[in-house]
Amino acid sequence: MPSLDPQAINGTVGLRITDAIYDTLVREDLSATTKEATEIEPFLAEKWTVSADATSYVFTIREGVTFQDGTPLNAEAVHKNFERLLNPDASFYSRTAAANMGFLTRWIGRTEATSDRDLTITLKAPFVELPRLLKDRRMGIISPTALDQMTEEELATHPVGTGPFMTTGVTPGESIRLQRFDNYWRGEPKLESIVFVTIQDPGSMATAMQTRQVDVILSAGAQQITQLSNDEGVTVQYPDAANQYFIRLNTKSGPTANKDVRQALNFAINREALATATDGQARPLHGSLPSGNTLWQSDSEEIYSHNPDRARELLAAAGYSDGFSMKLLAPSAGPGFSQSKQIMALVQQDLASVGVNLSVEYMDFTTLVATEGPGYTDGVAGSYNGWTTGADNAYWLETMFSPTLVPPAGVNRGWYVNDQVGAMFGEARGTVDENARRDLYRKAVRQIDEDAPWIFLYQDRLPRMYVTDVQGINENPSAFVDYAVVSK
Numbered sequence: 001m002p003s004l005d006p007q008a009i010n011g012t013v014g015l016r017i018t019d020a021i022y023d024t025l026v027r028e029d030l031s032a033t034t035k036e037a038t039e040i041e042p043f044l045a046e047k048w049t050v051s052a053d054a055t056s057y058v059f060t061i062r063e064g065v066t067f068q069d070g071t072p073l074n075a076e077a078v079h080k081n082f083e084r085l086l087n088p089d090a091s092f093y094s095r096t097a098a099a100n101m102g103f104l105t106r107w108i109g110r111t112e113a114t115s116d117r118d119l120t121i122t123l124k125a126p127f128v129e130l131p132r133l134l135k136d137r138r139m140g141i142i143s144p145t146a147l148d149q150m151t152e153e154e155l156a157t158h159p160v161g162t163g164p165f166m167t168t169g170v171t172p173g174e175s176i177r178l179q180r181f182d183n184y185w186r187g188e189p190k191l192e193s194i195v196f197v198t199i200q201d202p203g204s205m206a207t208a209m210q211t212r213q214v215d216v217i218l219s220a221g222a223q224q225i226t227q228l229s230n231d232e233g234v235t236v237q238y239p240d241a242a243n244q245y246f247i248r249l250n251t252k253s254g255p256t257a258n259k260d261v262r263q264a265l266n267f268a269i270n271r272e273a274l275a276t277a278t279d280g281q282a283r284p285l286h287g288s289l290p291s292g293n294t295l296w297q298s299d300s301e302e303i304y305s306h307n308p309d310r311a312r313e314l315l316a317a318a319g320y321s322d323g324f325s326m327k328l329l330a331p332s333a334g335p336g337f338s339q340s341k342q343i344m345a346l347v348q349q350d351l352a353s354v355g356v357n358l359s360v361e362y363m364d365f366t367t368l369v370a371t372e373g374p375g376y377t378d379g380v381a382g383s384y385n386g387w388t389t390g391a392d393n394a395y396w397l398e399t400m401f402s403p404t405l406v407p408p409a410g411v412n413r414g415w416y417v418n419d420q421v422g423a424m425f426g427e428a429r430g431t432v433d434e435n436a437r438r439d440l441y442r443k444a445v446r447q448i449d450e451d452a453p454w455i456f457l458y459q460d461r462l463p464r465m466y467v468t469d470v471q472g473i474n475e476n477p478s479a480f481v482d483y484a485v486v487s488k
Helices: 012-018 075-086 095-100 130-134 144-149 152-157 202-210 222-227 259-268 271-277 308-317 340-352 365-372 395-401 419-429 434-451
Strands: 026-028 040-042 045-050 056-061 108-113 118-123 165-171 175-180 193-197 234-237 244-249 282-284 324-331 356-363 382-387 454-460 464-467
Touching: 040 045, 056 075, 075 095, 075 108, 075 118, 075 144, 165 193, 202 222, 244 259, 259 308, 259 340, 259 434, 259 454, 271 282, 271 340, 271 454, 324 340, 324 365, 340 356, 340 382, 340 454, 356 365, 365 382, 395 419, 395 434, 419 434
Parallel strands: 324 356, 324 382
Antiparallel strands: 026 040, 045 056, 056 118, 108 118, 165 175, 175 193, 234 464, 244 382, 244 454, 282 454
8 A cells, every 4th residue: 555645655546545635725627527638726725826927826725624633724734834845954854755746846945824824935937837736636735733743654654634534544555444524624525434445456356346345446457347348337437637658768878878779669669559459448659748738739740650660770770780688677567557568568579570679577566666766777778657647737748858857856767868858848837928838848849759768658548437326426637536526
């Protein structure tokens, strides 16, 4: 089971749990049924204003909200959460959380509770898309009393937020039990309790739903969908949230340090075959930008079609006409990776057709993240992974590809550095005009795609399944559901 400290974790699996316990200042509209990107709406902050130069934001904190331990929510409580990430001298400062939230806090100069309800965030440079980052579930607001009284280890298992549910028990490796928070500020949640359970085997998970031991599968795989396809009491939903599954490449050492090689690997992949293998659960992605991102356009150019001949030409130009061998890391299973070995077998087959011998080292997902976290070492050409959190906004590109966010500063674990791309990000970030800002980001996208720091694979449609007597799960492009309104 993941940590329940939202500011210290990565990955949609854990954040889907903490999302029932914590609230953010702003949130996407989960009440809509749509395939379009949903609007950002006030949440713990009832409104906000921004200065003309986009360097100062004032968030007005909602009245009448209490944390699950009875502590009232105010601007000082929110300020304390930022101090946990920004101020190493604070007794409750978390090095782990600070590193994890660097994608956001790197732009913040300071925060201040300028009144009981007003929180002022002063930035180091203009940043128009700050509110979109604040909806990231990693920015769940923690009780200031808990920050004062608990260690990081205690917070990981005894979370205290303002959300609709609170923990009543954690059984490591098995389950997390949540109970309704009766004083929830949006009104009493419709469910009395939620139990999150761990089931590693995809077939066993489907059987658990078939026998109604499980009501909802938040991240369903092709096997579960096939196994339950004739069950009229089960609904399959396709949120089609922005995400990207990829092989991040080591751009610093080995053959993959050569751009021609990286482009060749992209041309070698038959993405349509990958999508077919998932029974329609995935859509081919030919570049760095997923659909659902605010920059995505339906007529976006598909740079990397399946073209083995072009792949061989590029390998020859790079001095590898006889091919080479490379090693990748990959998750052995887990949510979003139930077909990991099948996908990687197809990738091996495609690369072998152009002379590249691929070996794969499988490990559980937690071990994979810990292994790749410090950045790839010599001898490791990259890893197969996926990313959903934040992928709907333009700044996600900077999180993934910024030259200043290589380890330990960020998650650019393949050491991709292009200072031109970094300059484009900087200019776009501070451009107030929306059309001009998007043009700058799209220019960066074209350069990233040309540099090919990843093998771009596919976009998961992120299907979820639930028994039909469960109500309130709306179909929209978000990986999250509104637990407060779900009923059974």
